[in-house]
Amino acid sequence: MTTLANRRVLLAARPHGEPKPSDFRIDEAPAPEPGEGEVLLKIRYLSLDPYMRGRMSDAKSYAAPVEVGGVMEGGTVAEVVASKSDRFKPGDIVLSHSGWQSYAVADAKALRKIDPTAAPISTAVGVLGMPGMTAYTGLLTIGQPKAGETVVVAAATGPVGSAVGQIARIKGARAVGIAGGADKCKALIEEFGFDVAVDHRSPTFAADLKAACPDGIDVYFENVGGAVFDAVFPLLNFFARIPVCGLIAQYNATGLPDGPDRTQLLLRDILTKRLTFRGFIVRDFADQAKDFFTDMSAWLRDGKVKYREDVVEGLDKAPEAFIGLLKGKNFGKLVIKVA
Amino acid sequence: MTTLANRRVLLAARPHGEPKPSDFRIDEAPAPEPGEGEVLLKIRYLSLDPYMRGRMSDAKSYAAPVEVGGVMEGGTVAEVVASKSDRFKPGDIVLSHSGWQSYAVADAKALRKIDPTAAPISTAVGVLGMPGMTAYTGLLTIGQPKAGETVVVAAATGPVGSAVGQIARIKGARAVGIAGGADKCKALIEEFGFDVAVDHRSPTFAADLKAACPDGIDVYFENVGGAVFDAVFPLLNFFARIPVCGLIAQYNATGLPDGPDRTQLLLRDILTKRLTFRGFIVRDFADQAKDFFTDMSAWLRDGKVKYREDVVEGLDKAPEAFIGLLKGKNFGKLVIKVA
Numbered sequence: 001m002t003t004l005a006n007r008r009v010l011l012a013a014r015p016h017g018e019p020k021p022s023d024f025r026i027d028e029a030p031a032p033e034p035g036e037g038e039v040l041l042k043i044r045y046l047s048l049d050p051y052m053r054g055r056m057s058d059a060k061s062y063a064a065p066v067e068v069g070g071v072m073e074g075g076t077v078a079e080v081v082a083s084k085s086d087r088f089k090p091g092d093i094v095l096s097h098s099g100w101q102s103y104a105v106a107d108a109k110a111l112r113k114i115d116p117t118a119a120p121i122s123t124a125v126g127v128l129g130m131p132g133m134t135a136y137t138g139l140l141t142i143g144q145p146k147a148g149e150t151v152v153v154a155a156a157t158g159p160v161g162s163a164v165g166q167i168a169r170i171k172g173a174r175a176v177g178i179a180g181g182a183d184k185c186k187a188l189i190e191e192f193g194f195d196v197a198v199d200h201r202s203p204t205f206a207a208d209l210k211a212a213c214p215d216g217i218d219v220y221f222e223n224v225g226g227a228v229f230d231a232v233f234p235l236l237n238f239f240a241r242i243p244v245c246g247l248i249a250q251y252n253a254t255g256l257p258d259g260p261d262r263t264q265l266l267l268r269d270i271l272t273k274r275l276t277f278r279g280f281i282v283r284d285f286a287d288q289a290k291d292f293f294t295d296m297s298a299w300l301r302d303g304k305v306k307y308r309e310d311v312v313e314g315l316d317k318a319p320e321a322f323i324g325l326l327k328g329k330n331f332g333k334l335v336i337k338v339a
Numbered sequence: 340m341t342t343l344a345n346r347r348v349l350l351a352a353r354p355h356g357e358p359k360p361s362d363f364r365i366d367e368a369p370a371p372e373p374g375e376g377e378v379l380l381k382i383r384y385l386s387l388d389p390y391m392r393g394r395m396s397d398a399k400s401y402a403a404p405v406e407v408g409g410v411m412e413g414g415t416v417a418e419v420v421a422s423k424s425d426r427f428k429p430g431d432i433v434l435s436h437s438g439w440q441s442y443a444v445a446d447a448k449a450l451r452k453i454d455p456t457a458a459p460i461s462t463a464v465g466v467l468g469m470p471g472m473t474a475y476t477g478l479l480t481i482g483q484p485k486a487g488e489t490v491v492v493a494a495a496t497g498p499v500g501s502a503v504g505q506i507a508r509i510k511g512a513r514a515v516g517i518a519g520g521a522d523k524c525k526a527l528i529e530e531f532g533f534d535v536a537v538d539h540r541s542p543t544f545a546a547d548l549k550a551a552c553p554d555g556i557d558v559y560f561e562n563v564g565g566a567v568f569d570a571v572f573p574l575l576n577f578f579a580r581i582p583v584c585g586l587i588a589q590y591n592a593t594g595l596p597d598g599p600d601r602t603q604l605l606l607r608d609i610l611t612k613r614l615t616f617r618g619f620i621v622r623d624f625a626d627q628a629k630d631f632f633t634d635m636s637a638w639l640r641d642g643k644v645k646y647r648e649d650v651v652e653g654l655d656k657a658p659e660a661f662i663g664l665l666k667g668k669n670f671g672k673l674v675i676k677v678a
Contacts, residue, residue, distance in 0.1 A: 054611075060611070062577070062611050062612070222606070225603060225606050226603070229602075229606065238401070244609045244610045245610065247603070247606055247607060247610055250603050250606070253603065255599070256600060256601060256604060257598070257599060257600045257603070258598045258599060258600065259595070259596070259597045259599055259600050260594070260595035260596060260597060260600065261595060261599065261600050261601050261602075262600050262602045263568075263601045263602060263605055264586070264589050264592065264595060264596065265595060266602055266605060267564050267568065267583060267586055267589070268564075268586060268589065270616050271583045271584065271585070271586055271618040272393075272399070272400045272401050272618070273401070273618065274401070274617070274618040274620065274623060275616070275617070275618055276616070276617040277609050277614070277615070277616040277617075278613070278614070278615040278616075278617075279608075279609040279611070279612065279613040279614055279615075280613050281613065284613060
């Protein structure tokens with residue numbers, strides 16, 4: 001067996017503010033050999049997600065950072081090309097967390113088999129994977145939307161936001177989506193069935209959002225932060241629920257904005273309006289994986305949930321695509337087609 | 340029947356910042372006559388509580404403000420002196436919300452009878468009333484302390500804080516109390532059985548609190564805000580719960596503090612540490628009233644919960660006592676002995 005060349009994207013430096021192309025480095029190394037109980041994987045799709053900005057930083061968070069010089073982390077859909085485990089055989093398609101590279105070795109016990117006849121395999125890192133389950137668990141467990149309530153979500157054409165809005169509608173709530181630009185706003189209504197779309201790039205964004213929520217906001221699914229949060233905050237209703245799973249608008253911040261310090265205002269409204277803010281990441285709700293997969297598969301089959309992918313060809317494009325993701329340049333779930 | 344003189348404390352003006360004696364006005368008016376289904380009450384005890392600062396302001400909140408010229412609101416323990424209802428007879432002791440006055444008429448359906456042989460009647464506005472139930476419901480429903488966890492509460496010799504610490508201990512948690520001054524800190528340990536007491540007036544308060552919480556903070560029962568919140572915030576553990584029921588340190592604020600604006604920092608930690616902030620007031624948990632009364636009565640009987648009252652004689656002293664309450668001058672549950 002000739003040695004396979006493993007193309008890898010490494011973290012070259014910790015970004016200060018917005019990541020730059022020079023914060024990444026591409027190299028090639030011999031693909032590793034699987035040991036007993038392991039498999040060799042050929043990566044087919046790499047998922048690019050906003051949380052990865054956190055892994056590039058060494059600020060304290062819920063997961064350890066990628067080491068400088070290490071392979072960038074990420075969820076992947078891969079094909080087994082060699083197996084030293086009786087769990088998998090060559091040709092099997094699996095969900096793995098193999099990162100930004102073309103080959104990887106993995107412990108067979110850490111992999112989940114994907115049925116390639118049930119749905120396109122890339123959905124295993126999208127609507128049927130981490131982003132879809134983030135929307136499902138956070139919205140239903142923390143947000144708890146009721147019929148007739150108003151649910152607001154930003155980055156709404158993204159894989160999390162689009163699922164949040166569609167699940168809200170399934171539960172009888174009114175879905176208000178926030179996105180950047182006319183094309184994305186059009187897709188929110190026409191593709192994803194949101195009730196209203198609001199363009200956060202408009203100079204009248206805060207007023208537009210207020211007009212879009214005449215009865216206030218009962219659930220704000222927070223994945224953006226920053227100026228969107230500022231516009232949402234005064235519209236929150238008594239007993240509003242705010243699941244917090246991302247703050248993409250803040251990830252590149254290098255310091256805090258100028259004052260006044262509104263911390264006391266936030267606490268005041270939490271008290272007087274009896275708001276619930278709760279942070280979560282998808283693995284906090286790992287016990288809901290089966291319910292999620294059952295429900296989401298049925299919704300996809302029945303056409304109640306639509307999804308959109310933004311597929312970029314070639315691993316070498318990953319740094320540029322990721323930098324664009326943080327600026328809202330993608331349109332739908334961003335995946336890199338590695339092979 | 341001669342007409343009874345009803346002494347009343349009225350809101351003379353909306354305070355700007357700290358309430359002043361001139362924001363109150365004392366007058367006398369004929370006591371009202373009960374109509375059909377009503378009773379005439381002679382107020383025995385008036386409860387003074389921090390939330391009343393909110394009623395003096397016309398900022399939007401969970402309850403309407405007291406009108407300027409109106410009687411100040413408040414919970415009261417009263418004796419029925421005349422009854423036009425078959426629910427009550429003269430001599431009955433009841434819990435009412437009659438405000439800062441010596442007589443009041445009330446709808447019999449709005450009153451709860453108190454058994455004066457079960458506990459001192461003033462406890463109906465203290466450990467067995469609103470403050471005790473605020474501690475019980477907020478701590479157990481939102482805080483959910485587990486054995487071995489660290490629970491922190493400020494204003495800890497007050498009726499809410501002292502109950503929070505003692506209930507936390509009953510549930511096997513470690514109770515850290517914050518209070519102002521050596522006498523109160525001593526009482527936290529010796530009277531109320533807290534594990535540690537921290538003096539927020541100390542110049543090394545933040546460091547003292549950190550030293551008192553070597554394993555971080557799992558539950559912070561928020562009734563203070565301001566500088567105490569700032570010291571608590573960096574010590575919050577992953578998955579910490581923060582029931583928010585009061586912000587006494589902020590009630591007299593006339594504006595927001597200078598920057599930087601830490602809102603983004605707060606959201607960041609809510610996300611990365613998966614914190615839960617939830618505001619509440621006691622009536623949100625009205626359905627737990629029976630459980631509360633049963634449990635708290637048993638804990639009092641068994642000596643597992645102690646309480647301390649700060650009784651001030653005479654309705655005319657209410658404004659001064661209330662102004663002192665907002666500065667932490669009282670020591671225990673502040674009640675006015677009206678008659």
